[in-house]
Amino acid sequence: MQSKFNLLGRNLFDLDDYSTDEIVAILEATQVMKQINLRDYKKLPTLKGKTVCTLFFENSTRTRMSFELAASRMSADVVSFSAETSALAKGESLQDTVYTLNAMGIDLYIVRHSCPGSPQLVHKHSSKPVINAGDGRHAHPTQALLDIFSIWERLGSLKGLRIAIVGDVTHSRVVRSNLIGMKKLGAEVVVCGPRTLVPGYLPEIYGCEVEYDLKTALKNADVVMGLRMQIERQREGLFPGLDEYTRHYVLSKETIRWAKKDALIMHPGPMNRGIEILPEIADSEQSLILKQVANGVNVRMAILFLMLGGKA
Amino acid sequence: MNMKSKIMDASAIERAIRRIAHEIVEQNKGLENIYLVGIRSRGVPLAKRLADYLRQIENTEVPVGIIDITLYRDDLSTISHQPVLKGSEIGFDIENANIILIDDVLYTGRTVRAAFDALLDFGRPHKIQLCVLIDRGHRELPIKANYVGKNVPTAQDEIIKVSLAETDGEDSVKIFIRADVEA
CATH class of the missing domain: 3.40.50.1370 (Aspartate/ornithine carbamoyltransferase)
Structure with missing residues (x-):
């Protein structure tokens, strides 16, 4: 054929x-x-x-x-x-x-x-x-494809899904490729993080939403993807400190409750456990991280x- | 498209499959440890029909698997189009099984060779037998079918087209001249 x-x-x-x-x-x-x-x-x-x-x-x-x-x-x-x-x-x-x-x-x-x-x-x-x-x-198109495949095989389709991507968006090639692919397959994507790490021009280019408050970003999310905090960038002065980042944006049992029940948890790795994501979430039933x-x-x-x- | 001749109609195909079902039962002295595997795509409906007849004859349910040979083809580097990958579905353990491999047309033997390789990567069956609806000759590998619906001597420039209701909307076997098909 x-x-x-x-x-x-x-x-x-x-x-x-x-x-x-x-x-x-x-x-x-x-x-x-x-x-x-x-x-x-x-x-x-x-x-x-x-x-x-x-x-x-x-x-x-x-x-x-x-x-x-x-x-x-x-x-x-x-x-x-x-x-x-x-x-x-x-x-x-x-x-x-x-x-x-x-x-x-x-x-x-x-x-x-x-x-x-x-x-x-x-x-x-x-x-x-x-x-x-x-x-x-x-x-980083193959990373985006494996992320998309992991969602697609679990939920059957990306159409109409709400996907929240949280973290250092500015420096992430994973996000850019994912925004293109997820959008093409009909998902709604919201990116979230501190203002200094989330460029304001993204909606115009990729048709995504930008949100600086984690609780608002996670509302109704079917999928929540954390990004690696690039610790080496702290010297650039883009965020005051890792604990401050953690306080506002960590994916934990507590914060993940703001998303839909049983929302899928993803992370492209390598993870900084305790900074952008807690083990209780990374190793949970909802986590797709090793499937990715x-x-x-x-x-x-x-x-x-x-x-x-x-x-x- | 210019058809040279129609060599089988729906009832001829059905009679051939029914006869093969009887031959399978006879040669294997029953259906003990027998598993059918259809080669994508037209081997699959043939395998299912064969299983229906075997059920009628012996009152036994014979499992049907599907093998996709795309990843095992030896001509991937020469074909210019991209084949569709659908995958194999072998829902049983083939270790020590008696497998009957089913395809619509046996020609060069290369598809069957690929199917052997694909199948053997799932395990080590006790025996593999080959069943085809049409054997048109011109083998390029030493492969012979155990069960043949119809032997059809052909010229190299002829094309045999097997149509099945499940995949093509009708049951028939027709011969075309290659130039006509490509035109």
């Missing part, structure tokens, strides 16, 4: 390049991969002979492992490039790095870089499909299959 969509050879820079139907097609493929990952034997022969390169210029353990596991389970060969231990430390330019890797026969790149637009640059120099694994504050991690592998297998599983 032939699909209406063709993601072969496409890039995944962010979700705005993808139609609602294409996002749903990714979610459906993810469901199939999930079944595979629930089996005793988790390996597929699908991408035998393809080579995938994770090109990481910024530290990340979980995202890289998740991608590498996904590629290995699909039988692709995986090579890893880390900025600190590479020729980059010797002064090689990104362009030359990509030329070099390309000469080794890489079929697809997975790129993380602190500078927005780097994945596009890698595509420009390699002419190979590129998956953005996080570029600066810009985008498992779905990260599922969603990345689906994307690798759709982008690489065929003639590009």
